[in-house]
Amino acid sequence: MLQMLNAFLTVQALHVTAALGIADQLTAGPRNIDDLASTTRARPSSLYRLLRMLAGAGVLREEADGRFALTPLGATLRTDAPDSVRDWALFVGAPEMWQVWGGLRASVLTGQSAFQRVHSAPMWEYIAGHADLGTAFNRWMTRQSNQHNSALVASYDFSPFRLVADIGGGQGSTLAAILQANPSLRGILLDLAQVVADPAPLMQAGVINRCEVLGGDMLEAVPAGADAYIIKRVLMDWDDEHAATILRNCAAVMPEAGKALVVEMLMGSANDPSPSKPFDILMLLNQPGGRIRTEVEFRALFTAAGLRLTRVIPTASPNSILEGVRA
Ligand SMILES: C[S@@+](CC[C@H](N)C(=O)[O-])C[C@H]1O[C@@H](n2cnc3c(N)ncnc32)[C@H](O)[C@@H]1O
Numbered sequence: 001m002l003q004m005l006n007a008f009l010t011v012q013a014l015h016v017t018a019a020l021g022i023a024d025q026l027t028a029g030p031r032n033i034d035d036l037a038s039t040t041r042a043r044p045s046s047l048y049r050l051l052r053m054l055a056g057a058g059v060l061r062e063e064a065d066g067r068f069a070l071t072p073l074g075a076t077l078r079t080d081a082p083d084s085v086r087d088w089a090l091f092v093g094a095p096e097m098w099q100v101w102g103g104l105r106a107s108v109l110t111g112q113s114a115f116q117r118v119h120s121a122p123m124w125e126y127i128a129g130h131a132d133l134g135t136a137f138n139r140w141m142t143r144q145s146n147q148h149n150s151a152l153v154a155s156y157d158f159s160p161f162r163l164v165a166d167i168g169g170g171q172g173s174t175l176a177a178i179l180q181a182n183p184s185l186r187g188i189l190l191d192l193a194q195v196v197a198d199p200a201p202l203m204q205a206g207v208i209n210r211c212e213v214l215g216g217d218m219l220e221a222v223p224a225g226a227d228a229y230i231i232k233r234v235l236m237d238w239d240d241e242h243a244a245t246i247l248r249n250c251a252a253v254m255p256e257a258g259k260a261l262v263v264e265m266l267m268g269s270a271n272d273p274s275p276s277k278p279f280d281i282l283m284l285l286n287q288p289g290g291r292i293r294t295e296v297e298f299r300a301l302f303t304a305a306g307l308r309l310t311r312v313i314p315t316a317s318p319n320s321i322l323e324g325v326r327a
Helices: 009-021 033-040 042-055 087-094 095-101 104-110 116-119 123-129 131-155 173-181 201-204 240-253 275-285 296-303
Strands: 059-064 068-070 162-168 186-191 211-215 228-232 257-266 307-314 319-326
Touching: 009 042, 009 087, 009 275, 033 042, 059 173, 068 257, 087 123, 087 131, 087 186, 095 116, 095 275, 104 116, 104 275, 116 123, 123 162, 123 257, 131 173, 131 201, 131 319, 162 173, 162 240, 173 201, 240 296, 257 296, 296 307, 296 319
Parallel strands: 162 186, 162 228, 186 211, 228 257
Antiparallel strands: 059 068, 257 319, 307 319
């Protein structure tokens, strides 16, 4: 229990280490504290205490000569590691987010989003105006997507489709993976204008020439005519009314045989230590009405949007694919 209660220290220590770029500094090999302190402009004795704590946690290793080295765990804080979590460390420990985490008590008592209460704006609006936080969040979305995409592509056959639309698709990493695996497929990416301004994953994957990139509001309308509408880790941000609106907007423009493909975590069963449960609290804190749903709740949401849930396909990532057709 004490370890759980003291977890705040670990999160802040990892955040500061990520913000100072310590893991990047150690990529080429171990370095001593004076050297690290001078490149990061930190006070050597305080930086030493921070790194000593993280060496105790297995993130770094303190060598016999006093130099610090990265462990495989610590290497995930490098900017360019394939399994990098640096952007999440930057976001989750940022002072603006720390204020939000401190609002859990009020969220539990009132059911309201702590983010909205603390920052007087919805998260999407706030991060659009705060470049550092917005960049860390959007880059983390892309990273996390990359880490889940191969599981998605391996679990669903996209080859019968000609055109897929990714609704709330971020910077396009999911769409990039699907188009790369299906060379004759074309795609549409829809997200907020400021997010799709940088569709780097589509360019890096060399699929941008098969894509239409649209800035817009999925609560208003989504582009017509795709054979499949992917809605990945989007509905979790919204209450049932808004989530049904997003699904209904897709259903309204889908061809007769079109598919809605909701890709989300499903809520685990009682007492199951599933990551869906802390993630659900993240939604309670950050997004008004946001939640992780059970399969039964999704079935009801599909029905409310004029869709019928046809299949639930687990993947080798925390996400499942919920396939829907017109009711
Ligand atoms: C949790 S992220 C998921 C991103 C992506 N689908 C993925 O799996 O990585 C939710 C996305 O919804 C987008 N979004 C929020 N409000 C939106 C709106 N009204 N219209 C379009 N996109 C929106 C956000 O910008 C963000 O990229």
